[in-house]
Amino acid sequence: MSEKSLKVLAVIGSLHSKSVTRTVVHLAADRLKTDGCSVDILDFEHEPLALYNPDTAHEGDVFSALKVRVERADVILLGTPDYHGSISSAMKNFLDHFWREFAGKLFATIVASHEKGLTVTDQLRTVARQCYAWSLPYGVSFTEGQDVKDDQIVSESFQKRFDMLVRDTRVYGELLARQRHADLHGTEPGFLARLRP
Numbered sequence: 001m002s003e004k005s006l007k008v009l010a011v012i013g014s015l016h017s018k019s020v021t022r023t024v025v026h027l028a029a030d031r032l033k034t035d036g037c038s039v040d041i042l043d044f045e046h047e048p049l050a051l052y053n054p055d056t057a058h059e060g061d062v063f064s065a066l067k068v069r070v071e072r073a074d075v076i077l078l079g080t081p082d083y084h085g086s087i088s089s090a091m092k093n094f095l096d097h098f099w100r101e102f103a104g105k106l107f108a109t110i111v112a113s114h115e116k117g118l119t120v121t122d123q124l125r126t127v128a129r130q131c132y133a134w135s136l137p138y139g140v141s142f143t144e145g146q147d148v149k150d151d152q153i154v155s156e157s158f159q160k161r162f163d164m165l166v167r168d169t170r171v172y173g174e175l176l177a178r179q180r181h182a183d184l185h186g187t188e189p190g191f192l193a194r195l196r197p
């Protein structure tokens with residue numbers, strides 16, 4: 001994988017051992033890799049992250065290693081189940097650990113829901129805004145059994161939205177990564193000026 005390829009951090013926001021969110025994030029990761037992106041998958045089932053505590057969260061080897069992975073990413077692909085119309089606690093816990101590292105990057109979102117997951121998508125967009133990140137102008141959601149079965153996408157409608165998300169993540173991710181790099185190394189007064197090295 002070239003140093004120049006788009007770097008995607010794909011985050012699985014479910015700890016469920018048979019998570020359908022995990023299935024779809026992996027399907028998206030595979031497609032992005034086929035399209036030339038480098039994809040790092042963050043799965044809290046295998047890499048537990050302690051509950052965010054502002055007094056201690058930014059200390060220790062686990063946080064340092066994770067920070068490097070978040071910093072390296074151009075795009076953050078977030079997959080979460082719909083829990084009570086909200087993002088999962090695992091996803092919220094991850095997001096609470098960072099903000100500066102998200103600034104100027106693209107969030108792309110996938111929600112597992114029985115009800116379209118609109119409020120969940122909106123919450124992820126709110127986090128993006130608060131952290132000065134961009135988000136795609138839409139999110140995708142799917143329902144287990146109906147859209148995804150036996151680790152495969154089985155509905156045409158979700159397949160279309162999935163293909164759109166994968167394509168837009170790569171294309172807009174590349175555009176924004178280029179501009180972010182230029183702004184971090186430039187002299188104009190954009191929102192990234194305060195994050196210049």
Ligand SMILES: Cc1cc2nc3c(=O)[nH]c(=O)nc-3n(C[C@H](O)[C@H](O)[C@H](O)COP(=O)(O)O)c2cc1C
Nearest residue numbers: 014016019020021081082083084085112113114115
């Ligand atoms: C605690 C909890 C709350 C849930 N709340 C909702 C909800 O409000 N709306 C909904 O559509 N599905 C809800 N669900 C169902 C999950 O979103 C759904 O089963 C999803 O596919 C689980 O994804 P996972 O297998 O990746 O964990 C809830 C599930 C759990 C465990």
